[in-house]
Amino acid sequence: MNVKLTVEYDGTNYHGFQVQPNANTIQEELEKALARRLNRPVRVIGAGRTDAGVHAAGQVVNFFGAMPIPLDRVPVALNSVLPRDIRIVDAKTVSETFHARFSALRKTYVYTIYRGPYHSVFWRRYSWWVTHNLDIAAMNQAAHGLVGQRDFASFAASGGAAKTSERHLMECLVSEEGPLVKVKFTADGFLYNMVRNLMGTMVDVGMGVLSMGGLAAILAGRDRALAGITAPPQGLCLERVDYELS
Amino acid sequence: MNVKLTVEYDGTNYHGFQVQPNANTIQEELEKALARRLNRPVRVIGAGRTDAGVHAAGQVVNFFGAMPIPLDRVPVALNSVLPRDIRIVDAKTVSETFHARFSALRKTYVYTIYRGPYHSVFWRRYSWWVTHNLDIAAMNQAAHGLVGQRDFASFAASGGAAKTSERHLMECLVSEEGPLVKVKFTADGFLYNMVRNLMGTMVDVGMGVLSMGGLAAILAGRDRALAGITAPPQGLCLERVDYELS
Numbered sequence: 336m337n338v339k340l341t342v343e344y345d346g347t348n349y350h351g352f353q354v355q356p357n358a359n360t361i362q363e364e365l366e367k368a369l370a371r372r373l374n375r376p377v378r379v380i381g382a383g384r385t386d387a388g389v390h391a392a393g394q395v396v397n398f399f400g401a402m403p404i405p406l407d408r409v410p411v412a413l414n415s416v417l418p419r420d421i422r423i424v425d426a427k428t429v430s431e432t433f434h435a436r437f438s439a440l441r442k443t444y445v446y447t448i449y450r451g452p453y454h455s456v457f458w459r460r461y462s463w464w465v466t467h468n469l470d471i472a473a474m475n476q477a478a479h480g481l482v483g484q485r486d487f488a489s490f491a492a493s494g495g496a497a498k499t500s501e502r503h504l505m506e507c508l509v510s511e512e513g514p515l516v517k518v519k520f521t522a523d524g525f526l527y528n529m530v531r532n533l534m535g536t537m538v539d540v541g542m543g544v545l546s547m548g549g550l551a552a553i554l555a556g557r558d559r560a561l562a563g564i565t566a567p568p569q570g571l572c573l574e575r576v577d578y579e580l581s
Numbered sequence: 582m583n584v585k586l587t588v589e590y591d592g593t594n595y596h597g598f599q600v601q602p603n604a605n606t607i608q609e610e611l612e613k614a615l616a617r618r619l620n621r622p623v624r625v626i627g628a629g630r631t632d633a634g635v636h637a638a639g640q641v642v643n644f645f646g647a648m649p650i651p652l653d654r655v656p657v658a659l660n661s662v663l664p665r666d667i668r669i670v671d672a673k674t675v676s677e678t679f680h681a682r683f684s685a686l687r688k689t690y691v692y693t694i695y696r697g698p699y700h701s702v703f704w705r706r707y708s709w710w711v712t713h714n715l716d717i718a719a720m721n722q723a724a725h726g727l728v729g730q731r732d733f734a735s736f737a738a739s740g741g742a743a744k745t746s747e748r749h750l751m752e753c754l755v756s757e758e759g760p761l762v763k764v765k766f767t768a769d770g771f772l773y774n775m776v777r778n779l780m781g782t783m784v785d786v787g788m789g790v791l792s793m794g795g796l797a798a799i800l801a802g803r804d805r806a807l808a809g810i811t812a813p814p815q816g817l818c819l820e821r822v823d824y825e826l827s
Contacts, residue, residue, distance in 0.1 A: 343699075343701065343703075345702040345703060390703070392703075410699065419705055421702065422699045422700070423699070424699065453589075453656065453660055454665070454668070455668070456589050456590055456665070457589075457638075457707065459591075
């Protein structure tokens with residue numbers, strides 16, 4: 336049996352999704368909870384390897400093997416042994432060929448900025464504090480200019496293992512909600528740190544220190560050194576992962 | 582000089598507002614930050630002594646003495662030495678007779694419930710997780726029935742030092758925002774644990790286990806033993822404190 340879980344987590348206290356030695360990770364907690372409930376070692380495959388401090392509202396993982404617990408009881412059974420900052424939202428069986436990472440058609444990330452003279456205590460774990468005024472119309476124009484099938488090499492951190500730096504950014508939308516600015520990115524895949532690197536550069540546009548022409552030159556240059564800073568991790572959330580109906 | 586500060590805090594990691602031995606409190610952190618910036622011991626007076634785990638968006642404190650820092654620089658000066666879960670939002674000078682607690686005309690608390698099959702990781706520190714269906718119209722009817730000058734003895738925890746258990750509840754409003762239910766309480770003052778005790782009983786109304794007649798009988802009985810449970814602290818937030826213009 337191949338089981339697909341949808342997972343929500345607050346990444347503040349974790350060293351990212353992927354298991355690594357001597358660091359607590361989301362994957363390790365999921366595997367520990369599954370081992371405890373299924374009485375056997377379990378290895379999960381995650382759709383997105385979120386970094387330390389990055390959150391998820393709709394991370395997807397899958398794992399193989401017999402499932403002695405009725406599927407509709409799986410979220411409650413796992414949540415009762417998981418830390419409170421990780422929740423199983425949904426569990427379903429999928430075809431044997433389903434792979435959380437390779438079967439993904441597109442992923443959506445949302446990056447949240449908090450604007451104001453101080454960083455709200457309620458948003459500090461879930462947003463990037465920006466004190467400068469931001470021109471939201473200019474940021475939306477930049478967002479529009481990024482959409483498409485493009486080479487995003489200028490926004491890829493070194494250390495990524497991708498064969499190509501071309502990605503199809505299907506949607507990029509900037510919206511305001513009171514003191515928050517949210518930027519939604521949907522793509523067929525993302526390079527390592529791509530959303531956070533795009534955000535650093537989009538904030539340069541919002542602050543007026545980078546023009547649309549400058550942004551186009553950064554994209555065309557295909558050189559990470561040309562682009563802006565990497566926005567901090569706590570503003571980033573893996574919102575959802577979409578698959579073919581399976 | 583009498584200085585009034587407006588303070589926002591995430592109460593999760595504190596043993597409440599008021600200084601107590603061998604426990605970290607909001608008041609202690611404020612007094613440490615002030616002592617560091619003013620180079621003298623400072624005692625602050627708080628408007629509301631919020632309990633462990635309770636939050637504030639608009640707590641008010643005042644303190645007396647010389648102020649060597651320009652007032653408009655005070656928030657930044659204090660925020661730079663305060664923990665990140667406590668922020669000074671505003672600082673102003675007030676008349677010598679101003680007392681954060683005794684001069685308050687009314688306080689507003691907001692209590693937040695999260696409804697759903699699991700407790701959202703993003704709301705777990707700021708809400709009470711309720712899995713039962715809640716009849717919001719019935720809760721609003723109950724809220725309406727609570728408003729007025731009343732004896733709230735049935736909703737006062739023992740341990741309070743109040744001389745009378747009469748309070749004027751000016752506003753009580755239930756609203757829905759997606760999975761959240763927010764209840765706003767404005768009164769000239771609150772008895773110890775009054776909002777959390779009212780919430781426990783209002784949720785009984787929302788679940789249909791307590792009728793409007795039952796609620797009236799609890800109020801009339803003036804006996805804490807008659808009312809529902811005390812709702813957990815993390816759903817509670819001191820939203821604002823109002824004063825005469827001063």
